[in-house]
Amino acid sequence: MEKAPLGNTDLKVTRLGFGGIPIQTVAGREEALAVVRHAADRGINFFDTARGYTISEEIIGEALEAHRDQYIIATKTPSRDVDGVARDFQTSLSKLRTSYIDLYQFHNVMDEESLTKILAPNGPLEYLQMEQRRGRLRYIGITSHRLETIIKAASTGRFATVQFPFNYIEKAAAEELYPLAHRLGLGVIVMKPLAGGVIRNANASIRWVLSQPISVAIPGMASVTEVDANLAAAAAGAPGPDELADLERDLREIGPTFCRRCGYCMPCPEGIQTNFIASSELFFKRSGWGRLTKAHLQTFDKGLDCQACKTCEGRCPYGLPLSEMVPAISRRMLDHINELGLKPER
Ligand code: SF4
Ligand code: SF4
Structure with missing residues (x-):
């Protein structure tokens, strides 16, 4: 499979990587291991996971352990x-069963205060630089x-990689972030190349993302069939007119209510977690309904208190109709939990 340099690092990554979120939802450890091993056997060499993805690090670590040096683990x-x-x-070292990690990223840094903490003298970034000197870490990135x-973080020149959502519905990264990263x-690591699974023509979506100036795209994969489908898309080249028409249709039909999880809509004067609720259906579908907690139930209950003041709508750069969406999604989530008889974990 085609490989690309990961920026100025000495890592050469397959342009199709393995996103480690949905592997948490695979029923059965052996099945989950088989998915990761299949991806590795078929040539994917970049595997991205996180401390926060429950068993994902464990599964990826065990699956790749025998040939660790052939793979790039983030x-x-x-x-x-x-x-x-x-x-x-x-x-992470222990769960991944490895003596070194190729890329350690600060996960979902959402504001300047967090970035300042990370960059502080004797702070977390300097700690990871010490791990680099010890030989236990190769590169440091941010998501x-x-x-x-992330533009501010990239501008500091202190990170080797940036990871941000990018797909036909969420193209904003191409305007300023990508030119800066290339300079x-x-x-450039692309998360959510299928917009978290909402883009209906997955093949077209992968093909379009891989035709853009990025290093590696990491769609989540939860079955051998999905691995094969993504590999076929990666091999097919840029999308043709029919695929582009499908993507345009999704942009038109899904884009107007698609939450980019940026958080600009917050805070809500009623104390409602607007940003979380707006993106929640997709999040739990991808990462597993079993992750719902009692705190989440309260969050959705609270969403029903929306007063339709539209403060959040005025802040959302994408013009989402949140005063309608927040109570409607909250109701659907509560109904869904009820219908499935799901029990919160805590
Ligand atoms: S419209 Fe609803 S969710 Fe949005 S700020 Fe007002 S009360 Fe909060
Ligand atoms: S609702 Fe809008 S502002 Fe809020 S997180 Fe989603 S896309 Fe961002």
Whole structure:
């Protein structure tokens, strides 16, 4: 499979990588291991996971352990202080069954305050640089859903890679982030190349993303069939007119209510977690309904209190009709939980 340099690093990644979120939802450990091994056997060499993806690190670590040096493993920490990052890093090494990690990323950095903590003298970034000197880490990256934050992070020149959502519905990264990353020699990792699964023609979506100036796209894969389908798309080249028409239709029909998880709509004067609710159906569908907690139920209950003041709508750069969406999604989530008889984990 075609490989590309990951920015100025010495890593050569297959342009189709393996996104480690949906592997959490596969029923049965052996089945999950088989999916990862199939992806590796078929030539994918870049595997992205995170501390926050429950068993994903464990599954990827076990599946790749026998031929560790042939693969590039990226994972992430949600921590923003040295103790937390040190603990997470050690746990990742252990769960991934490896003596080194290729790329350790600060996960979903959403505001300037978090970025400042990460970059502080003797802070988390310097801790990871020490792990680089010890030979336990090769490169440090950052991920976000908020464009202004990741642009700011990229501009510091202190990260080797940036990871941000990019697909036919969410193209904003191409305007400023990608030119900046290319100028600075940063690797560009695309999360959510299928918009979290909402783009209906997955083949067209992968083909379009891979035709853009990116290093690697990491669709989540939860079955051998999905691995094969993504590989076929990656081999097919840029989309033709029919595929582009499908993508245009999704942009028209899905784009107007598609939440990009950027958080600009917050805070809500009623204390409603608008951004979480707006993206929740997709999140739980991808990462597993079993992740619902009692706190989430309260969140959706609270969503029913929306007063339709439209404060959040005025802030959402994508013009989402949140005063309608928030109570409607909250109701659907509560009904869904009820219908499925799902029990919260905690
Ligand atoms: S419209 Fe509803 S969710 Fe949005 S800010 Fe007002 S009360 Fe909160
Ligand atoms: S509702 Fe709009 S502002 Fe809020 S997280 Fe989603 S896309 Fe961003």
